[in-house]
Amino acid sequence: MTATPTSFVEPRRRLSLNGWAVILVFLPPAVLLFTVFVAMPMGEASWYSFFNWNGYGRPEKFIGLKNYGYLVGNNAFTRALINNGLIIIASLLVQLPLAMGVALMVAGRVTGAVWFRMIFFLPYVLADVAAGLIWRFMFDGETGIASAAAALIGMPPVFLLASKDWAFSAVIIVILWKYFGFHMMLYIAGLQGIDKSLLEAAEMDGATPVQRFWHITLPLLGPMIRLSIFFSVIGALQLFDVIVPLTGGGPFDTTNTLVSYLYYFGITRMRVGFGSAVGVVLFCICVAFAFGYKRWFMRDD
Amino acid sequence: MTEAASAKDAGGRSLDGAAAVARMGALLALTAIVLVPLLATVLGGFKELGELRANPLGLPHVWVWSNYGDILMSSRYWRVLGNSLLIATFTVALTLAASSMAAFTFAHLRFFGDRFLLSYIQLGLLFPAATAFLPLFIKIRDLGLLNSYWGIILPQVAFSLAMGILLLRNAFKELPDELLDAAMMDGCGYFRYFFYITLPLSGPILATVAVISFVGSWNNYLLPLVVLNSESRYPWTLGLMAYQGQYSTSWQLVLAFITLTILPAILMFLLAQRYIVAGLTAGAVKG
Numbered sequence: 024m025t026a027t028p029t030s031f032v033e034p035r036r037r038l039s040l041n042g043w044a045v046i047l048v049f050l051p052p053a054v055l056l057f058t059v060f061v062a063m064p065m066g067e068a069s070w071y072s073f074f075n076w077n078g079y080g081r082p083e084k085f086i087g088l089k090n091y092g093y094l095v096g097n098n099a100f101t102r103a104l105i106n107n108g109l110i111i112i113a114s115l116l117v118q119l120p121l122a123m124g125v126a127l128m129v130a131g132r133v134t135g136a137v138w139f140r141m142i143f144f145l146p147y148v149l150a151d152v153a154a155g156l157i158w159r160f161m162f163d164g165e166t167g168i169a170s171a172a173a174a175l176i177g178m179p180p181v182f183l184l185a186s187k188d189w190a191f192s193a194v195i196i197v198i199l200w201k202y203f204g205f206h207m208m209l210y211i212a213g214l215q216g217i218d219k220s221l222l223e224a225a226e227m228d229g230a231t232p233v234q235r236f237w238h239i240t241l242p243l244l245g246p247m248i249r250l251s252i253f254f255s256v257i258g259a260l261q262l263f264d265v266i267v268p269l270t271g272g273g274p275f276d277t278t279n280t281l282v283s284y285l286y287y288f289g290i291t292r293m294r295v296g297f298g299s300a301v302g303v304v305l306f307c308i309c310v311a312f313a314f315g316y317k318r319w320f321m322r323d324d
Numbered sequence: 325m326t327e328a329a330s331a332k333d334a335g336g337r338s339l340d341g342a343a344a345v346a347r348m349g350a351l352l353a354l355t356a357i358v359l360v361p362l363l364a365t366v367l368g369g370f371k372e373l374g375e376l377r378a379n380p381l382g383l384p385h386v387w388v389w390s391n392y393g394d395i396l397m398s399s400r401y402w403r404v405l406g407n408s409l410l411i412a413t414f415t416v417a418l419t420l421a422a423s424s425m426a427a428f429t430f431a432h433l434r435f436f437g438d439r440f441l442l443s444y445i446q447l448g449l450l451f452p453a454a455t456a457f458l459p460l461f462i463k464i465r466d467l468g469l470l471n472s473y474w475g476i477i478l479p480q481v482a483f484s485l486a487m488g489i490l491l492l493r494n495a496f497k498e499l500p501d502e503l504l505d506a507a508m509m510d511g512c513g514y515f516r517y518f519f520y521i522t523l524p525l526s527g528p529i530l531a532t533v534a535v536i537s538f539v540g541s542w543n544n545y546l547l548p549l550v551v552l553n554s555e556s557r558y559p560w561t562l563g564l565m566a567y568q569g570q571y572s573t574s575w576q577l578v579l580a581f582i583t584l585t586i587l588p589a590i591l592m593f594l595l596a597q598r599y600i601v602a603g604l605t606a607g608a609v610k611g
Contacts, residue, residue, distance in 0.1 A: 038433065038434070038435060041513045041514050041515075042433050042435075042514060044514075044515075045428070045429055045432075045433060045514040045515065045518075046429055046433060046435055048425075048515075049425035049426060049428060049429045049518075050425070050426055050429050050441075052421070052422040052425065052426075053422045053423060053425065053426035053445065053485050053489065054426070054441065054445070056422060056478060056481055056482040056485060057444075057445050057448060057482050057485050057486075059463065059478075059482070060460065060463065060478060060479040060482035060483070061447075061448050061453075061456075061479075061482050061483060061485075061486075062444070062447070062448075063459070063463065064456035064457075064459035064460040064462075064463055065451070065455065065456045065459070067456070067459035067462070067463075068455065068456045068458065068459045071458070071459060078458075078461075078462055078465075125351075125354065128347050128350065128351055129351070133347065133348070133351070134348070135351075139351050139355065140601075141594075141597055141601075142355050142358055142359060143354065143355075143358060144601055145358065145362075145590070145593065146358060147604070148539065148589055148590070148593045148600065148604075149543075149586055149589060149590075150542070150543035150545065150561050150586070150589070151543065151545065152543075152545045152561045152564060152565060153561075153564065153582055153585065153586045156564065156565075156568060156578070156582055157361050157362070157364075157365050157582060158361060160361075160364070160365065160368065160575055160578070160579060161361050161364065163575070165377055166368075166376050166377055166380045166575050167364075167380055168360075168364075168380065168381065170377075170380065171380055171381060200357070200358065200361070204358075205604070205605070205608075208601060208604075208605045209605060209608070209609065212605055212606075212609060250608070250609065254608060257452070260452065261452030261453075261454055263454060263545075263546055264543075264545045264546065264561075267545070267565070268565065268568070282452070282454040282546075285454060285457065286454075286457075286546070289457075289458055290457060290458060290461070290550060295458045295459075295462065298457070298458040299456075299458050299459060302454070302455040302456055302457065302458065302459075303455070305451070305452070305454070305455045306451050306455040306456075309450060309451040309452065309455070310450050310451060313449075313450045313451075314450075
């Protein structure tokens with residue numbers, strides 16, 4: 024028997040031979056895989072980012088911070104940053120209220136609630152590339168709804184995705200179409216956790232539906248709202264798959280996100296040092312956001 | 325309109341007539357927005373190119389079955405699906421194995437540096453895989469895994485570990501301690517406890533991890549795009565883009581190919597809807 028309390032905070036079994044065997048057999052696969060394919064590449068990215076390197080031989084041309092310097096004021100990169108910001112803004116101003124509104128509608132006893140939930144969630148299950156391609160067809164000036172709508176009012180065909188000014192709006196529409204169902208599910212889960220007796224008590228005291236929403240439902244949904252915003256931002260920062268089939272970053276590099284910028288300007292041209300620098304910037308944004316957000320907004324969750 | 329209807333529903337009471345109608349109207353409109361692109365894709369696959377141009381959204385006047393038939397008869401279609409299935413199966417199996425073993429260790433054993441090691445792996449939750457893609461590519465190349473299934477499977481497993489270990493460790497810790505004490509008393513070692521008690525009692529959470537990593541692998545595009553260069557190994561996401569590149573002027577064929585390649589995901593979703601929704605959202609919430 025090994026259950027003798029030790030000096031740890033919580034009483035714990037002292038490690039037996041058996042325990043050591045578990046550690047030696049069970050931990051290495053995970054630690055090794057994680058180290059080789061996640062941690063090391065991240066560390067190497069920060070190292071490579073100081074070099075001008077095409078990936079062959081060893082990185083030798085040390086250029087200091089030049090890769091980072093190139094990003095400052097680079098039009099395509101700035102545009103990618105702005106685009107990521109636009110996705111986040113659209114998520115907060117359109118997707119969040121929409122997802123919550125729909126959640127409120129289908130969480131109650133509405134006919135076909137189960138079906139509505141399933142249909143709204145469906146796009147989330149599809150791969151981004153498939154969704155992107157479907158919408159490329161929809162936006163196509165010759166075949167899609169864009170053309171049908173234009174023909175209806177007697178206009179020449181519209182090529183939304185080829186327009187410098189409108190292509191990114193089209194990308195945002197696709198993102199909202201694909202992801203609002205996921206956020207709706209988060210809010211449904213949040214609504215199910217709300218104690219119905221609170222709402223009934225408020226109603227008994229004469230609170231109007233609007234008051235009940237603002238003073239009870241909304242505050243109690245707080246944790247889910249913060250979670251939903253967290254996923255919107257993280258999701259926006261890693262968005263890539265939708266861009267490729269829709270616009271390929273074009274026209275004139277106006278529809279890149281940070282990751283697609285990294286792909287088109289770093290990976291396809293094998294500019295390892297430069298691409299690594301973009302990766303490091305993205306990493307810093309993600310980590311700063313994750314830590315900051317958890318610290319300031321999700322403390323109590 | 326939406327606001328008013330939803331606000332009332334927040335009260336949990338039935339709505340009066342007008343609001344109920346408005347709510348149903350809003351829901352049906354949204355349903356149309358979600359489904360029209362999907363239906364247009366399915367129907368578009370049955371049309372001829374000329375008709376697709378004139379009538380992109382309606383029912384086909386002439387049903388062209390050969391678009392679908394040719395794809396279903398081609399080895400290309402089955403090969404990309406087979407590749408995706410193979411990659412996803414190995415990814416799920418290895419993710420479950422590696423993360424459940426590590427999670428078990430972290431849940432039950434205290435050793436020097438255990439906290440540190442756990443937070444080290446949890447770092448993986450903080451940044452997207454794309455950030456280190458070039459060094460990852462170099463690593464895969466130097467390991468000789470370029471253009472191989474393992475070059476996709478192993479990094480995918482590595483990137484699922486953080487989430488898998490987090491979810492599984494929390495679940496393993498919730499199993500009653502008395503169980504472990506009793507088992508140990510009866511001379512059952514950790515290994516047997518893991519295989520005969522922990523795993524059988526953790527079905528739902530293992531399913532959650534499996535669903536998340538399966539969907540992630542099935543839909544993955546960036547990693548195979550960077551790792552693979554021979555078309556015979558393409559998963560369906562890459563195969564779809566290659567097909568589109570080849571037949572970019574024939575939307576009716578591309579639409580049929582899209583329909584057939586997303587069909588497995590949709591069927592799976594319809595059959596196992598409850599588990600998939602629960603898995604993807606519960607995983608997000610608990611993670």
